[in-house]
Amino acid sequence: MLDAVVTNKVGGGGSLAYTYVSQKTGDAHHIAIAQAGLNTNHITGRSPLHYSDLTPLAFVGSEPVALAVRADSPYRTLKDFVEQMRKDPASLSISVGxxxxxxxxxTIARLAKAAGMDPRQLKILVFGGGAESVTNLLGGHIDAMVQAVNxxxxxxxxxxxxxxxxxxAKRSPGIPDAPTFREQGFDAVMEGWTIFVGPRGMSPAQVAYWESTFQKTVNHDLWKQYLEANSWEWGYRNSHETLAYLKKDYEQSKALLTELGLAK
Structure with a gap:
């Protein structure tokens, strides 16, 4: 086990944390957890930081995104919900966090596209975070939420x-009764990926150290128990593979954000 000091740099969809680490050039003692905001913040102009300003270290897994409604919602199935989206997209208030x-x-944009719709017609709402989305859904103030499954x-x-x-792409063992979009006829697969990044200027030996550390971590029983408890998908990619993954994700994200009218 490694001794680590956790420093919370909250805000900007992760931008504050990524910027903090990017300023520690060559210092392998500073790393950050990164998610999709690393790419989308740059594409939308919320942050000047590009993934190339950091050193990708490892991909360690992904978290499913869930479309959920209240238990008493008239939309019993995904088919019911999509039919209403097609009929009157503005009639459904959907929180995306x-x-x-x-x-x-x-995720909801890809579902709309898979259903043959223009995702810009959806009524998308934002709150302070996932907890507020949950509160508003349970309180009956919105029709649905699209959030990390946890x-x-x-x-x-x-x-x-x-x-x-x-x-x-397949059902989660943690909630086996929750179907996927794909199995219901809508090819809308999205990975809520998590990677670790370090600053630029890290040596090959420093990168190799962290690759080895994370490869051991993802194969540890405690990590696998965490994934199962939170319905995460297991995965591992080394530094080179993670960089390739980030490049592909950036291109796909830019295309979708451009279609949504959100790219700068």
Whole structure:
């Protein structure tokens, strides 16, 4: 086990944390957890920081995104929900958490595209974060939320929410009764990826050290237990593979954000 000091740099969809680490050139003692905002913040102009300003170290897994409604919603299935979206997209208020043009927004946009719709017609709402989306959905103030699945799981299991679909290619072992979009006929697969990054200027030996550390971590029983408890998807990519993954994700994100009218 490594001794580590956790420093919270909250804000800007992760931009404050990424900027902090980017300023530690060559210092392998400073790394950050990065998610989709690393790319989308740059594409939308919320941050000048590009993924090339950092050193990708490892991809360590992905979190499914869930489309959920209240248990008493008239939309019993994803098909019901999509039919209403097609009929009158503005009639459904859908929360995507705190940020437009991020992974949750991408997920519902891809679902709309898979259903033959223009995603710009959707009524998208943002709040302070996932917790506020949950509160507004349970309170009956919105029709649906599209959030990281861990926001919906406890309420789904308690019978207060119903997960209509997951963004993964296959069902999650943690919630086997929640179907995927794909199995219901909508090819809308999205990965809520998590990677680790370091500053630019890291030596090959420093990168190799962190690759080895994270490869051991993702194969540890405690990590696998964490993934199962939170319905994450296991995965590992080394530094070179993670860089290639980031490049592809950036291109795909830019295309979708341009279509949504959010790219700068």
């Amino acid at each position: 705190s940020t437009r043009g991020a992974i949750n927004h991408f 926001n919906a799981i406890p309420h789904h299991k308690a019978g207060k929410m119903r997960i209509l679909g997951l963004s993964t």
